[in-house]
Amino acid sequence: MEIVVTGRHTQIKQRFRDVADTKMNRVTAIAPDAQRVQIVLSHEGNPKQADTAKRVEITVIAGRTVVRAEASSADEFSALDLALDKLTLRLRRARDRRKDHRRGYTNPVPVDMGVVVPETAPEAKEPEDSVPSDSPAAALASELGPGESVEVQVGDTPIVIRRKLHLAEPMSIDEALYEMELIGHDFFLFVNKETNRPSVVYHRHGWSYGVFEIDTPENVSK
Known part of the structure; x- marks a missing residue:
């Protein structure tokens, strides 16, 4: 090792x-x-x-x-x-x-807290030529390869935003809880293989867990 x-x-x-x-x-x-x-x-x-x-x-x-x-x-x-x-x-x-x-044992599946559907109106897109190529917005919007990351500082502030692309196979809620426990976090981002939606499992209190799923109004209405 x-x-x-x-x-x-x-x-x-x-x-x-x-x-x-x-x-x-x-x-x-x-x-x-x-x-x-x-x-x-x-x-x-x-x-x-x-x-x-x-x-x-x-x-x-x-x-x-x-x-x-x-x-x-x-x-x-x-x-x-x-x-x-x-x-x-x-x-x-x-x-x-x-x-x-x-042995054939399966952990209990946590209660799904439901689908979170964004209700805010889509932001108006600014003309592409209004964003300088070396600005933080342009860096955060740039294409990344698997495992690649980019860090940008927000103006003159000490705030640094780090963006990274991670490839992951879709998994079940039970598998996501397992991964969350292994890395010791209170939440875990994954793609739900049952719904194919970006989702987050998180620890609430005791043995209680929650699930957030993200989708667009267009997809939900189909």
Whole structure:
């Protein structure tokens, strides 16, 4: 298994690399098919956030499955331990889920919160020659290839918008919930293979989940 350790706004010490390499044995014990582990250590320079100054993000790639966890602490070693605890829990859930599906068990499907239909009137298109080719609007509207990304700054503000094209196979709501849990997010964007609509599953509270589906009034009226 390949282990890649990188730093963001900080230098990686050899001791941290050695400790991280050793602790990744926990990953191979649960997921022997893991091919690559990416560990990113970042540093927050704000003195008011000293208790969470070190942040560790761990991403495990095993075939088409991606499992991710992150944690922050006052030092990089405790942050690594916290992130690894979250990661191993998600890896165990993924392993147990595969076992359950081989036995014919299917997780309950969450309640669909219904279709969200945009009701706002379409915006009037501006003439193409009114948008400079080097403007943020032009960059965000440019064509992207799979995996490509673009970042633009909004005027003189510190706001930076990052746009990326990600290709994904349509999936069911149950599969989207599974992917959301693996990456540790509160929401997950996907294409619903039952309706072929862009959709979002999200965590509400407890074991309750919601589903948003996006469509146009023209398609709904067909």
